[in-house]
Amino acid sequence: DVKVTQSSRYLVKRTGEKVFLECVQDMDHENMFWYRQDPGLGLRLIYFSYDVKMKEKGDIPEGYSVSREKKERFSLILESASTNQTSMYLCASSLTRDSAEAFFGQGTRLTVV
Amino acid sequence: AQSVAQPEDQVNVAEGNPLTVKCTYSVSGNPYLFWYVQYPNRGLQFLLKYITGDNLVKGSYGFEAEFNKSQTSFHLKKPSALVSDSALYFCAVRDPIISSNTGKLIFGQGTTLQVKP
Numbered sequence A: 001d002v003k004v005t006q007s008s009r010y011l012v013k014r015t016g017e018k019v020f021l022e023c024v025q026d027m028d029h030e031n032m033f034w035y036r037q038d039p040g041l042g043l044r045l046i047y048f049s050y051d052v053k054m055k056e057k058g059d060i061p062e063g064y065s066v067s068r069e070k071k072e073r074f075s076l077i078l079e080s081a082s083t084n085q086t087s088m089y090l091c092a093s094s095l096t097r098d099s100a101e102a103f104f105g106q107g108t109r110l111t112v113v
Numbered sequence B: 001a002q003s004v005a006q007p008e009d010q011v012n013v014a015e016g017n018p019l020t021v022k023c024t025y026s027v028s029g030n031p032y033l034f035w036y037v038q039y040p041n042r043g044l045q046f047l048l049k050y051i052t053g054d055n056l057v058k059g060s061y062g063f064e065a066e067f068n069k070s071q072t073s074f075h076l077k078k079p080s081a082l083v084s085d086s087a088l089y090f091c092a093v094r095d096p097i098i099s100s101n102t103g104k105l106i107f108g109q110g111t112t113l114q115v116k117p
Helices: none
Strands: A003-007 A010-013 A019-025 A031-038 A042-053 A054-058 A064-070 A073-078 A087-094 A106-113 B003-005 B010-012 B019-021 B022-026 B033-040 B044-050 B057-058 B064-068 B073-078 B088-094 B111-114
Touching: A003 A087, A010 A019, A019 A031, A019 A087, A031 A064, A031 A073, A042 A064, A042 A073, A054 A064, A073 B064, B003 B088, B010 B019, B019 B088, B019 B111, B022 B073, B033 B064, B033 B073, B044 B057, B044 B064, B073 B088
Parallel strands: A010 A106, B010 B111
Antiparallel strands: A003 A019, A019 A073, A031 A042, A031 A087, A042 A054, A064 A073, A087 A106, B003 B022, B019 B073, B033 B044, B033 B088, B057 B064, B064 B073, B088 B111
């Protein structure tokens, strides 16, 4: 079974803090993604990566950056957390094949106070 | 532009009755379509996908979905609903012309399914 593991289930951070969300997958997938989930808005793509050290902006990259130094690990960084970044963050991975489904982590619920 | 619409925020159905969760899409090429389910405070779980071939796709937990190209729809169905099916359901589309194997998925806003005993 594919496993995508996010380092934290719940996080509470203060405004202005630098926040790191970590994601690890164990199936040698090339593609990795960070989504943000908000009620009524579905999932919105923040950033994705199709190879080590490669990254592309998704639909809502402002205020975020990412790092992919190793194939299995994809980190989302909030440079200076703000209250409007309070949300559920979901990491996913998939093979490099358009027919391939994505596998998701359990999510990190981030609250910025 | 690619888009996915789930026109119902919530669907209510009695246990044992058939259920349908609707999804329509807009893509420039031939779509790859997916359904995911999310239980409370969990990540998304893959249910089924349509890539090509038979328009009726069968997936996990007794769910199936019907691809209708003329109506650009991919509705999720189950013949007999269970209380345990209550969850948030997401439809997603990938347009291979745009995606180019990057794996990008476009998600609908989600539909909450409530199955009552």
